[in-house]
Amino acid sequence: MELVLSPEDEAFRQEVRAFLKEKLPPDLANQSATGLRLGKDDHVRWQKILYEKGWVAANWPVEHGGTGWTAMQKHIFEDECAAAGAPPLIPFGLLMVAPVIMAFGNQAQKDRYLPRILRSDDWWCQGYSEPGSGSDLASLRTKAVRDGDHYVVNGQKTWTTLAQHADMMFTLVRTSDTGKRQEGISFLLIDMRSPGVTVQPITTMDGSQEINSVFLDDVRVPVENRIGEEGKGWTYAKYLLGHERTGIAGTGRSKAQLKRLKEIARTEMSGGQPLIEDPDFAQRIAQLELDLLSLESLVLRVLYAEKAGKGPGPEASFLKIKGTEVQQMLTELMMEAVGPYAMPFQPETFRDPQWNEEPAGPDYAAPLASVYFNWRKASIYGGSNEIQRNIIAKAVLGL
Amino acid sequence: MSFAFTEDQQLLAESADRFLADKYDFDARKAIRRGEDGWSREMWAAFAELGWLALPLPEEHGGLGGSTVDLAVLMERFGRHLVVEPFLATVVLGAEAIARAGSDEQKAAILPAVAEGGVRLAFGVNEPRARFDLHRVATTAAREGGGWTLSGHKAVVLHADAADRLILAARTAGAEDDRDGITLFLVDPQADGVTLRPYPTVDGLRGAEVLLDGVSVSEADVVGGVGAGLPVIEAVVDRAMVLLSAESVGAMAETVRLTTEYLKTRVQFGQPLSSFQVLQHRLVEMLQAKEFAHALCYRAAGAMDTTEGVERARAAAGIKAETGRAGKMIGQESIQLHGGMGMTDEMAVGHYFKRMTMIDTQFGNAAHHLRRFATLA
Numbered sequence: 001m002e003l004v005l006s007p008e009d010e011a012f013r014q015e016v017r018a019f020l021k022e023k024l025p026p027d028l029a030n031q032s033a034t035g036l037r038l039g040k041d042d043h044v045r046w047q048k049i050l051y052e053k054g055w056v057a058a059n060w061p062v063e064h065g066g067t068g069w070t071a072m073q074k075h076i077f078e079d080e081c082a083a084a085g086a087p088p089l090i091p092f093g094l095l096m097v098a099p100v101i102m103a104f105g106n107q108a109q110k111d112r113y114l115p116r117i118l119r120s121d122d123w124w125c126q127g128y129s130e131p132g133s134g135s136d137l138a139s140l141r142t143k144a145v146r147d148g149d150h151y152v153v154n155g156q157k158t159w160t161t162l163a164q165h166a167d168m169m170f171t172l173v174r175t176s177d178t179g180k181r182q183e184g185i186s187f188l189l190i191d192m193r194s195p196g197v198t199v200q201p202i203t204t205m206d207g208s209q210e211i212n213s214v215f216l217d218d219v220r221v222p223v224e225n226r227i228g229e230e231g232k233g234w235t236y237a238k239y240l241l242g243h244e245r246t247g248i249a250g251t252g253r254s255k256a257q258l259k260r261l262k263e264i265a266r267t268e269m270s271g272g273q274p275l276i277e278d279p280d281f282a283q284r285i286a287q288l289e290l291d292l293l294s295l296e297s298l299v300l301r302v303l304y305a306e307k308a309g310k311g312p313g314p315e316a317s318f319l320k321i322k323g324t325e326v327q328q329m330l331t332e333l334m335m336e337a338v339g340p341y342a343m344p345f346q347p348e349t350f351r352d353p354q355w356n357e358e359p360a361g362p363d364y365a366a367p368l369a370s371v372y373f374n375w376r377k378a379s380i381y382g383g384s385n386e387i388q389r390n391i392i393a394k395a396v397l398g399l
Numbered sequence: 400m401s402f403a404f405t406e407d408q409q410l411l412a413e414s415a416d417r418f419l420a421d422k423y424d425f426d427a428r429k430a431i432r433r434g435e436d437g438w439s440r441e442m443w444a445a446f447a448e449l450g451w452l453a454l455p456l457p458e459e460h461g462g463l464g465g466s467t468v469d470l471a472v473l474m475e476r477f478g479r480h481l482v483v484e485p486f487l488a489t490v491v492l493g494a495e496a497i498a499r500a501g502s503d504e505q506k507a508a509i510l511p512a513v514a515e516g517g518v519r520l521a522f523g524v525n526e527p528r529a530r531f532d533l534h535r536v537a538t539t540a541a542r543e544g545g546g547w548t549l550s551g552h553k554a555v556v557l558h559a560d561a562a563d564r565l566i567l568a569a570r571t572a573g574a575e576d577d578r579d580g581i582t583l584f585l586v587d588p589q590a591d592g593v594t595l596r597p598y599p600t601v602d603g604l605r606g607a608e609v610l611l612d613g614v615s616v617s618e619a620d621v622v623g624g625v626g627a628g629l630p631v632i633e634a635v636v637d638r639a640m641v642l643l644s645a646e647s648v649g650a651m652a653e654t655v656r657l658t659t660e661y662l663k664t665r666v667q668f669g670q671p672l673s674s675f676q677v678l679q680h681r682l683v684e685m686l687q688a689k690e691f692a693h694a695l696c697y698r699a700a701g702a703m704d705t706t707e708g709v710e711r712a713r714a715a716a717g718i719k720a721e722t723g724r725a726g727k728m729i730g731q732e733s734i735q736l737h738g739g740m741g742m743t744d745e746m747a748v749g750h751y752f753k754r755m756t757m758i759d760t761q762f763g764n765a766a767h768h769l770r771r772f773a774t775l776a
Contacts, residue, residue: 129739132666133667134667134738134739135667135668135738136667136668139667139668158739159739202743202744203743203744203745204742204743204744204749205742205743205744205746205749205750205752205753207744211739211742268530269528269530270530270531271530271532272532272535272576275530280766280770281766336760336764336766339530339531339760339764340525340530340531340554340555340760340761341527341554341555342601342757342760343555343600343601343602343606343757343760343761344555344598344599344600344601344606345598345599345600345601346598360554360555360596360598360606360608361527361554361555369601369753369756369757370601372756373601373749373752373753373756376731376734376735376741376742377739377742379735380734380735380738380739380741380742381739384735384738385735386677386678386735
């Protein structure tokens with residue numbers, strides 16, 4: 001069930017393919033697909049290549065340096081990048097804070113931040129969750145108190161992905177304790193080099209360190225770093241969450257991973273025949289492929305609605321739920337495919353690019369259990385799948 | 400079979416609970432894993448002292464002659480505390496193979512020493528291309544003079560780096576997937592031609608690839624009959640699968656407990672998460688899966704000592720499939736219900752999830768054994 005593309009879109013796909021073939025550095029290609037962790041420099045190097053081409057900001061309007069692509073073109077681009085093994089874009093700047101700055105920031109903020117995001121000069125992170133505020137984000141307690149032309153910020157953010165690399169953090173802070181909880185929240189941009197900012201890594205169960213606690217102790221943030229009005233941060237955050245959810249479906253990456261799963265299942269043997277011929281395993285792959293096809297179909301429908309001028313509505317929550325379920329099932333089947341070779345824990349073989357000793361078992365097997373455990377995060381982050389169901393119940397079913 | 404535990408079994412359960420609660424909490428385990436061996440010699444000596452290493456061994460060789468149910472009671476406690484010592488490798492697998500098939504000399508030399516804690520064993524039956532098939536053996540043993548020469552590769556041998564003796568399956572006759580022609584050998588891990596490539600496992604245990612390059616062993620190192628190894632391996636592994644399931648059931652119980660406690664204390668939207676009915680029901684599903692697995696597990700444990708052949712194999716395959724399914728559901732749900740905290744290394748729940756996940760892959764996962772359960776009828 002390949003998508004039938006118009007001649008224009010087909011030409012565009014060929015153009016993207018040719019570009020990737022020429023410009024995607026071979027050492028980056030497939031590095032992420034095979035589970036080898038990418039470093040900050042790898043991501044920045046690739047994003048700068050895309051910037052040179054004018055393709056780094058597919059979702060931005062042309063006036064700010066975006067591509068002006070149609071919904072289908074964006075989809076094709078993501079698909080082709082994932083298929084070629086290009087590093088995924090780090091979303092925090094390009095996909096998350098930039099739309100908020102464009103919609104609610106003042107001219108000075110647009111001039112200052114957007115070009116730097118476009119060139120990947122700044123690495124952004126997201127300061128939302130707190131130890132006491134996860135699903136119930138509006139209960140957040142990090143306090144920002146006005147002191148002349150600064151806010152003094154105190155509190156703790158957590159689960160902050162890749163904060164260890166970050167130059168800037170967009171943050172929800174409490175500027176008022178009176179009235180509705182949501183109305184006391186403001187949206188601040190914090191320079192991570194400010195005195196009083198401490199980043200502390202959190203080791204996850206797979207042994208990796210990509211999330212962090214960020215401690216804020218008397219951090220002085222200029223008032224000019226506030227987006228929009230004081231007390232309107234919740235509105236801006238909700239706008240951003242809608243953007244986060246359309247990208248979170250991740251169909252391009254999942255299609256590339258499905259291809260890889262099939263390759264592994266063709267290589268692995270079960271009962272003297274390739275695992276992919278095992279009827280049970282073949283059925284599970286088939287079900288997963290169907291889930292992915294229906295997911296992609298709904299993604300395209302939402303993208304077309306967006307093109308017709310409708311913002312991503314509550315149906316984005318379907319994409320988040322199904323998208324993450326598909327991602328998780330992919331990791332589960334890949335781990336299962338290698339049988340006992342899921343057991344050896346040899347993180348150096350897939351985290352250290354200099355490592356050249358052979359892992360126990362086939363080289364594709366080493367990261368699979370870690371990836372499986374790591375991806376349990378997907379149904380938790382970005383608004384847990386339970387919260388997405390609440391949104392659907394309320395906004396779609398009217399309950 | 401009886402569906403109630405005997406007084407002795409209850410005493411064993413209580414003493415294991417007491418000892419492990421005192422000496423083997425989550426922090427103690429963490430310290431043990433960080434140690435040089437990845438497990439604790441001190442703890443091993445204590446296990447010997449408590450009679451746990453002797454529990455299933457025959458009385459004439461220094462053992463206590465315990466049943467599979469007795470052993471399951473202990474393994475369930477090991478699951479609750481995520482014990483990392485080489486108990487499965489030494490007592491459940493290695494010593495059982497010797498007790499079942501070893502010569503009188505082998506039994507006398509090895510079993511009392513296992514019971515006292517002086518000798519550890521590892522049992523290597525996996526191969527790189529065999530996946531979960533015990534009869535797929537490409538490692539060869541060729542006659543040479545009065546002995547044998549072994550060459551090949553045994554995969555993911557649990558705790559091989561802790562073992563004084565390895566018990567390995569090699570082919571003495573037939574094609575790679577013949578059921579006949581497989582022989583068990585005792586191999587000294589220090590012998591010429593043996594290379595161990597050890598590693599930690601994802602769930603905090605130890606394992607190794609065992610490479611054999613022209614390793615000489617004597618006729619006295621053959622365990623059981625030449626070419627008659629597979630029935631021994633299958634009997635040992637059937638029982639080990641039931642006992643791994645008991646360990647998994649213990650891990651399930653602790654996972655459900657930890658998750659329930661967490662939901663009771665975690666407040667969001669002004670109330671504990673445990674007050675949300677949708678989450679209550681998910682906890683109940685987890686608890687229910689654990690209860691059914693527990694019940695089936697002890698029935699299967701009983702069957703290990705009272706049945707043979709296909710009936711025994713079907714009981715073992717059934718419980719392995721059931722715990723694989725239940726362990727995955729309970730593990731995945733426990734992380735989801737913990738939210739971000741569940742993802743962290745500092746919380747115990749992720750470690751239980753990892754152990755339950757790896758138990759599923761040991762000796763064949765749920766899909767593999769469900770199919771066997773269907774076809775063995």
